[in-house]
Amino acid sequence: MEFPAALVNALRQAQRVSALTGAGVSQESGLRTFRDAQDGLWAQFRPEDLATPQAFQRNPKLVWDWYAWRRAKVREAKPNAAHLSLVELARLVPHFILITQNVDGLHQAAGSPRVIELHGNIRRVRCSVCGKPHSEWDESEAEVPRCNTCGGLLRPDVVWFGESLPASELDTAFEAARNSQIFFSIGTSGVVQPAASLAYYAKQNGALVVEINAEPTPLTPSADFSFQGKAGEVLPALVKVTFSKQ
Ligand code: OAD
Numbered sequence: 553m554e555f556p557a558a559l560v561n562a563l564r565q566a567q568r569v570s571a572l573t574g575a576g577v578s579q580e581s582g583l584r585t586f587r588d589a590q591d592g593l594w595a596q597f598r599p600e601d602l603a604t605p606q607a608f609q610r611n612p613k614l615v616w617d618w619y620a621w622r623r624a625k626v627r628e629a630k631p632n633a634a635h636l637s638l639v640e641l642a643r644l645v646p647h648f649i650l651i652t653q654n655v656d657g658l659h660q661a662a663g664s665p666r667v668i669e670l671h672g673n674i675r676r677v678r679c680s681v682c683g684k685p686h687s688e689w690d691e692s693e694a695e696v697p698r699c700n701t702c703g704g705l706l707r708p709d710v711v712w713f714g715e716s717l718p719a720s721e722l723d724t725a726f727e728a729a730r731n732s733q734i735f736f737s738i739g740t741s742g743v744v745q746p747a748a749s750l751a752y753y754a755k756q757n758g759a760l761v762v763e764i765n766a767e768p769t770p771l772t773p774s775a776d777f778s779f780q781g782k783a784g785e786v787l788p789a790l791v792k793v794t795f796s797k798q
Contacts, residue, residue: 553789559777562760563645563734563794570649570728570759571638572750573783576739576766578656580632580784583625587741594618604713608680612705616696619708623674631662634738634783637791639663644795649728653740653747655710668721668728670747676709685709717746729754738764739783742771751775 563569575585586599597618601607608615639662642648650667652659655674659667677686681704689697689706697706711717725747729735735754742748751771755761763775764786772778779786 553781553786553793555790555793556777559760559762559790560794563790566645566733568647568732569641569645569734569736570651570732570754571641571736571738572725572740572747573634573638573650573652573654573659573738574740574742574747575654576741577634577638577652577783578629578632578654578658579739579766580634580782581629581656581658583629583656583658585739585741594621600713603710605715608705608707608712612696612707616705616707619674619710620691623708626656626658626674629656629658631658632784633788635659635662635664637787639665640791640795642666644791647731649724649732651725651728651747651750653744655708668724670711670717670721670725672708672710672718674708674710677706678709679704680707681705722746725750726753729759730757732757732759734762735759736762736764737769737771737775738787740765740769742769 579585602615602618635658638650638659642665650659650664652667652669653671655671657673657675677689678684679699679702682699682702684699684701686706699706729750732754735751737751751761752774755774760776763771763778764783766782
């Protein structure tokens with residue numbers, strides 16, 4: 553795979569690099585992206601209609617079961633070459649910040665030292681009423697499990713449409729975008745705000761924006777470099793070309 557010398561040189565010399573990842577990064581680990589068609593049982597629902605506080609209020613069991621099904625898939629999944637390349641970048645670049653919209657925890661499983669999770673983590677569960685985190689619950693119950701402190705329904709510790717993102721993660725992400733010399737947007741359709749603004753904000757503040765995606769996205773025309781392909785192929789090749797001769 554060929555990469556422009558301007559990018560390779562910039563990445564080799566960069567002190568501050570950030571990457572924003574989306575569901576496409578976990579696609580090669582066997583996890584479905586959000587805007588892919590759903591499988592079997594879930595084919596009749598759109599993720600956007602399940603990942604909302606209103607959906608949980610209307611039918612908590614339906615939403616809980618969808619997340620339980622996804623949690624089971626996430627637990628079976630293994631990090632892929634894209635996740636591992638991002639661990640490498642954290643080792644090779646003096647200041648590297650990894651920001652993800654993914655809730656699957658695969659960056660941490662790969663060994664990334666610090667991950668800014670903008671949309672929470674599906675492996676964590678908390679009370680929908682008092683917020684208490686729960687590390688154990690009975691998945692086999694016919695009803696949605698309840699909080700052992702206040703009796704509220706448990707929910708995944710993820711951000712739903714219409715909810716605020718965690719403030720400190722969001723601040724860190726925008727600060728990273730502002731300070732980056734190179735900003736990667738990898739495997740995200742770039743249509744969900746506020747994460748979708750990060751690449752543009754980085755560019756306004758002088759970063760080179762590099763996109764890696766299986767398809768063109770709304771960001772593509774604004775990216776300084778855009779690579780159409782699988783993250784698990786493009787990213788390891790770029791890391792190898794950039795750093796192997798040093
Ligand atoms: P999407 O499903 O919207 O987009 C996945 C992107 O990954 C698409 O642009 C694909 O072309 C690309 N893609 C697929 N396979 C790939 C591969 N192997 N290598 C590279 N790219 C690949 O997922 P996100 O952009 O992550 O939010 O979605 C953003 C947010 O919308 C999610 O975090 C979630 C969702 O609704 C909430 O739930 C709040």
